[in-house]
Amino acid sequence: MKQLTEQLAQTVVRPRQRDTYKGSFGKILIVGGNAQFGGAAIMSASAAVYAGAGLVSVATDPVNRSALHARLPEAMILDAASSALETAIRQATVIVVGPGLGTDNAALAILKRVFAAVEQTQVLIIDGSAITLVAAHQLDYPNAQLIWTPHQVEWQRLSGLALSDQTVTASQQAASHIPGIVVAKSSQTHVFVGDDVYENMAGGPAMATGGSGDTLTGIIAAFAGQFQPLKQAVLAAVFVHSHVADIVAMNSYVALPTMIIRELPTYLKQLSES
Numbered sequence: 001m002k003q004l005t006e007q008l009a010q011t012v013v014r015p016r017q018r019d020t021y022k023g024s025f026g027k028i029l030i031v032g033g034n035a036q037f038g039g040a041a042i043m044s045a046s047a048a049v050y051a052g053a054g055l056v057s058v059a060t061d062p063v064n065r066s067a068l069h070a071r072l073p074e075a076m077i078l079d080a081a082s083s084a085l086e087t088a089i090r091q092a093t094v095i096v097v098g099p100g101l102g103t104d105n106a107a108l109a110i111l112k113r114v115f116a117a118v119e120q121t122q123v124l125i126i127d128g129s130a131i132t133l134v135a136a137h138q139l140d141y142p143n144a145q146l147i148w149t150p151h152q153v154e155w156q157r158l159s160g161l162a163l164s165d166q167t168v169t170a171s172q173q174a175a176s177h178i179p180g181i182v183v184a185k186s187s188q189t190h191v192f193v194g195d196d197v198y199e200n201m202a203g204g205p206a207m208a209t210g211g212s213g214d215t216l217t218g219i220i221a222a223f224a225g226q227f228q229p230l231k232q233a234v235l236a237a238v239f240v241h242s243h244v245a246d247i248v249a250m251n252s253y254v255a256l257p258t259m260i261i262r263e264l265p266t267y268l269k270q271l272s273e274s
Ligand SMILES: NC(=O)C1=CN([C@@H]2O[C@H](COP(=O)(O)OP(=O)(O)OC[C@H]3O[C@@H](n4cnc5c(N)ncnc54)[C@H](OP(=O)(O)O)[C@@H]3O)[C@@H](O)[C@H]2O)[C@@H](O)CC1
Pocket: 036, 037, 038, 039, 040, 041, 098, 099, 100, 101, 102, 128, 129, 130, 132, 151, 152, 153, 154, 186, 210, 211, 212, 213, 214
């Protein structure tokens, strides 16, 4: 088993080239945020913007429009239930589906439309409610570059492994039947990529607060949009999320998502120049 390190993140997050523009750094679409969980989509989108994504759009319940614009004017917004969803998917390089999506029929319909519209070349990060829906309805896996980010109970739903049976070996075996990269989140997150297993020693209990995982999806999306290859981008994102939380936790009892997000640009600048 390999460890996620700052050295690894350093090889991924490099200074930007001069001859670039917003389109050079990823077109991200976040699909999530129902009437109850709008904050999840806002945290995911904020994390993506602050982790350097070039363009970020959010397909969400229209009830979240004012809150999203007030918190994050950098983001564009569309109604996830409208036909604008397919257009936005076509234009995106990286799509996140699930943060705050919910698990009702409306959420299922949106998820199915995302799975139908996404293309093989696109990166699709499947999180939260979307994982729960895939497991509950036994949906076929979409044909895209998939990244799964389950917490332990979502991993139980997706893999069938009870929490007490989620050993590294058993989880790796289960992940081998699922296409793409699996980021199995816990107090000791493991990333399963092909035959490799990476352990994340960074992070701590200051991160045990609602929205931490939503924030991670935005960082992964931003890195997937900016850095190659995808595997290295995902590994660096997982480390950076937890490491920035550790930095916040040096002076704070809790590492709130909004605190981690605010700290990201400063840390990424340091990392890129180190
Ligand atoms: N501000 C917002 O808008 C926020 C919106 N959010 C969005 O809400 C949606 C639902 O996501 P979810 O994770 O809250 O619910 P679900 O998948 O049902 O799992 C919870 C159940 O599992 C249990 N449990 C046991 N161990 C566990 C573990 N290690 N990790 C986690 N859970 C564990 C737990 O047991 P309990 O703690 O209650 O005993 C409970 O029974 C999703 O779309 C997400 O993005 C959230 O991000 C919050 C902020």
